[in-house]
Amino acid sequence: MATGIRDKVAILGMGCSKFGERWDCDAEDLIVEAYQEALIDAGIETSQIDAAWFATAIEEVHVGKSGVPLSVALRLPNIPVTRVENFCASGTEAFRGAVYAVASGAADIALAVGVEKLKDTGYGGLPQRGAGPLNDMIRNNGSAPGGFAQLATAYSEKHGVDMETVKKAIGTISVKSHANGAKNPKAHLQKEIPLETVLNAPMIAAPLGLFDCCGVSDGSACAIVTTPEIAKALGKNDRITVKALQLAVSNGQESGHNSWDGSYFLTTRKASERAYKEAGIEKPRDQISMFECHDCFSITEMVTMEDLYISNEGEAWRDVLDGFYNADGQVPCQIDGGLKCFGHPIGASGLRMLYEMYNQLLGRAGPRQLKDPTFGMTHNLGGQPHQNVSSVAIIGREGA
């Protein structure tokens, strides 16, 4: 195996806009909001940035294609700007581009920005998009919750966990995220809710109710990365480095071959196995201090807890009900509120997750601060359970 990315790149600064229904903002305003914070955190000038990666997912309702919107919004000095799009992993992909550029020596300092302006569609939920002329002829109709809801029926069937217990467990996940989000001033949703509210909410796609679905938000997040040496030279003594960056993409097996049973994410298992190896982590349940997983839906989070090997297969529901993933549990999950409450501006989400892990590792998370975290993990899942893109990133203290 390649030597991997571990400790080759440090995060110099990060920023994140307030997420939510930003009726007053265009995407460009959100970009600047996140970038200004990151630039101040990094302690550099725009002119010091060598290259940039820009993540946006849904250009049809958004800023359009190419790297131009980012370059114009930030008046970048004609440096290379690459737009990346990989469903919900887009933000992490921008980060990966910037990190790899630094690791290769092609850039000393690189920028990753993700943004999504979703609240200009005129309706709630994600926009419905085409998938190309042939796919539109043979692919099913259905929303994102419709696709993910099927994890619940398959999971319940495979592990013999009755649907009432599944509903209670995934409801508890949402309650936990709301409790965390209530302590996050940048979160879209900042209100605690009781389990009854979740269980009695209107049904979106059986068995997922309204509170099993994450917020659809406007927002932007940003990272500036460099080598540990340059970071040190710039006066950063408390350095957070990249430990692993992995991506796994479906090849049609889940959707077209009968070997997949529909109850888990094949890609997430592959990506997390590779990420742990890259980061040198052998016992994730014991070594990962905290993580942000792609809780687009509560059932996604529960299944992912197993696919990231934090919970044993078929047992995440029990860990959830035991409070294992709560803020005061053994491995807090979605300490910032997650997609559920921080919100989900698609292109920004992967970077938003890293922003929280970074702040936690630096002890800057305010009322949400966890005690002495060492490794923070983030995970994105884009597409549908039967055909998707899954990214796993691990960051931590340099040398850990």
Place this chain on the structure above:
Amino acid sequence: MVGITAYGGYVPRRRLPRSVILENVSWFNGGLKAYSKGERSMCNWDEDALTMAVEASRDCLDKARPDDIKAIYLASTTLPFTDRQNSGILGTALNLGQNMMTMDITSSQRAATSGLINALSVAKGTGGSALFATGEHRRSQTANTNELMFGDGGAALLLGNDDVVAEFVGAGQVAVDFVDHYRGQNADFDYNWEERWIRDEGYMKIVPGGVQAALDETGLSADDIDHFVMPGTIRNIAGMVAKACGIKPEAARDNLHNVMGESGTSHALVMLVDCLQDAKPGETIMVIGWGQGCDALVFRTTDKLSTMSNRKGIKGHLAHRKEEGNYNKFLAFNNLVEQDGGLRSETDKQTALTTLYRNKEMVIGFVGGKCEQCGTVQYPKARICVNPNCGAINTQEDHRMSETSAMIQSWTADNLTYAPDPPHHFGMVTFGEGGRMMADFTDVDEGGVAVGDEFRMVFRIKAADEKRNFNKYFWKAAPKI
């Protein structure tokens, strides 16, 4: 001997009780209360004349894949395309190959019977088999008598010279431009004239001429007719005509008014299939087609009738029934009310005709692939095998997916996506011969789907591109009938 070698039928499972219609419209037209009995069939939102013809044809062909089909005919006045051969779509959906005649027959309620006479004559001359299908999706204005009289349905006959179950004995025809109703080019609905005039000057004077012509042609006497198959919405009109022609009154077949209504161009063949499901070998059947004149066809059943494989026919589909108590759903499904589909329904539905042509077997015919190397069945068919332990390149042969069972592996009922009949059910189905796909479901009831259920695939409208008047068709999973 030329004749019918197999038959099939289709009636949508939804039945709208006439009492439900009257609850909603009799405030306006109290006279309609006279028609309160029974129920009518109604298409699901994703059904039309073509999809019903496909289902009737699949019922007719059953497992048989005759390799000598020389023609496919499709008769209807409600075909989805005015200028794109609908019978060609039917042939592609059924995967019957390209080397044959395909033909649409339309413009009259008599299109099916006139077309059938022709098709039988051609089959007699050319040998081989021919598929003759009909489907009719009838629309009418609300509070119009037709709303109560009409029903939706289809039928299909396989014609040939071997293993005939009902021999074609002969036919008589009369052409008279008697306009009891008409529907002009681009009009949505029929325009109708007075029923008493239609009965006295129309049926009672024109049909006997056709009956006599058929008797003269076949050398039979009226008394020889065991089953008199004559559609008509006028009460007991078949009995009156039979009596006037000297046919045994008890020979007049039930016109299925009480259980499905009048399925237009399809109805003579719908009634014929229903009759063949009752008939015994050696019986004589006369079928009447009405519309600007009259067709009278005479068939005689053979011993082969009793050895045909099991099929649903009309009776099986009539037995598969779901009562629809929501009149507004009927209006919406038939595009009779302006409904707000919401912003999510506003996506562009243009079809790339180049893409469709390249993939017509995949999309319309539901043909997947089977890897010659590892045997894995897969949909869609691809250049590289999907089996993670194979990955062979260019090894896939065509594999029909439509006729194997489809088991539900996971499913959901989606309230968020736009669907004409929410919640939209869909899920992962695995096919009996291998392969799988995430498929839309149709004809399911809320709470009526479970993991492990065995479904079957059906040809339906995937979406209607209303901007360009183009129905997009694909296959969906539906509960087994």
